[in-house]
Amino acid sequence: MSKIxxxxxxxxxxxxxxxxxxxxxxxxxxxxxxxxxxxxxxxRIDRTLLVNRYSAGLCRLLGMRIQTHGLPIEGSALRVxxxxxxxxxxxxxxxxxxxxxxxxxxxxxxxxxxxxRQVGTIFVKRGAGDSAAVRQTLVSALEAGESILVFPEGTxxxxxxxxxxxxxxxxxxxxxxCPVQAITIAYHRDGQPDRLVPFIGDDExxxxxxxxxxxxxxxxxxMFHPPLTVSVSDSxxxxxxxxxxQVSQGLETLREKHEAENGLSEFDDxxxxxx
Numbered sequence: 338m339s340k341i342x343x344x345x346x347x348x349x350x351x352x353x354x355x356x357x358x359x360x361x362x363x364x365x366x367x368x369x370x371x372x373x374x375x376x377x378x379x380x381r382i383d384r385t386l387l388v389n390r391y392s393a394g395l396c397r398l399l400g401m402r403i404q405t406h407g408l409p410i411e412g413s414a415l416r417v418x419x420x421x422x423x424x425x426x427x428x429x430x431x432x433x434x435x436x437x438x439x440x441x442x443x444x445x446x447x448x449x450x451x452x453x454r455q456v457g458t459i460f461v462k463r464g465a466g467d468s469a470a471v472r473q474t475l476v477s478a479l480e481a482g483e484s485i486l487v488f489p490e491g492t493x494x495x496x497x498x499x500x501x502x503x504x505x506x507x508x509x510x511x512x513x514x515c516p517v518q519a520i521t522i523a524y525h526r527d528g529q530p531d532r533l534v535p536f537i538g539d540d541e542x543x544x545x546x547x548x549x550x551x552x553x554x555x556x557x558x559x560m561f562h563p564p565l566t567v568s569v570s571d572s573x574x575x576x577x578x579x580x581x582x583q584v585s586q587g588l589e590t591l592r593e594k595h596e597a598e599n600g601l602s603e604f605d606d607x608x609x610x611x612x
Contacts, residue, residue: 346551353550356398364391364451385434392431400554401428406591407561409433410518413482414564415475415510418520419584420488421496422536424549425522426453428557429486436478438471438487438506446542459485468505475506479513486520489577495535496524499585504573507580511567519562519580521587524555528599530592531555556595560587 371382396403401424409416409432416435418425423446426437436457444450444460453460459478461471475485489502510517524531533548534555562583567576 349553350547350551353398353400354547357546357550360394360398367391368451388430389432389434392427395427396424396431396557399424399427399549400552401557402554403428403431403557403559405432405559405561407563409520409561410516410564412484413479413513413515414484415479415507415513415515415517416484416486416520417489417502417507417517417580417584418486418522419496419499419588420490420493421522421524422493422534423542423545424534424536425488428522428559429520432559433484433486435484435486438475438485457483472506472509472512475509476512479509479515485509489580493535493537495532495537496530496588499581499588502577502581504577507576508573511569511571511573511576514568516564516566517576517580518564519583519587521558521560521562521584521591523558523560523588523591525558525591525595526553526555528595558591560591562587 367387371384371387375382416433418429423443426439426443429435430437436459437453438459438461439453441460441462443453443458446453459471459474475487478485487506489504489507490500491503492500494500507517524534526533533552536542536545565576565579
């Protein structure tokens, strides 16, 4: 890395970090005011629009340039998506009224934990053996007309492939009689899967955040696949396999698209240089 690039990264970090702190203060202030209004009125205020706007603002601040493909279905649905980073949550929350299923540790993360709680995230303690209770919570929420998003891989990945989907929670859709929609999310930089965004291994939230704030914008593709209609007779295992295939194929399609675009860009650069 050249000296100029290091200076540019440092200036970008300073600018974005300052904006991030201001964003955090504004978010917390808004939350306090909402809680005060709720206590006075004794009624819960719908936060859907607020969370959508704040999530979109956070994505812009983090340098996420989002491009959507396909359309999300309206109404109650169980949605499943591959999982690459904590940034998946604000990206998806920016455009959809969703409740998420996430590990309990997320609730304590600064800002992201707040966003997760405000969209009604269902927190799960890993290894707690409470799958049946969580599944029933999902069924109740879906029957009440809400949309739930789960990450059936059960963990984050580097974004270069998709892990097999767990089946234990997909049965909530069959029990509630609602459709299931798969979503593929992918991060690319210079035509290649991005190496900075994945939140894997022993990554720490603050260190990971600083890495994102320091670097230029990253392209994020969100692909909505055709929904599946399910019934009580459908096998969760077969459902998981079909959803896995949709998400995997979506990831491959997006990879080929970016490689082709990047190859064309490099060809144009060579052509201009030769001219």
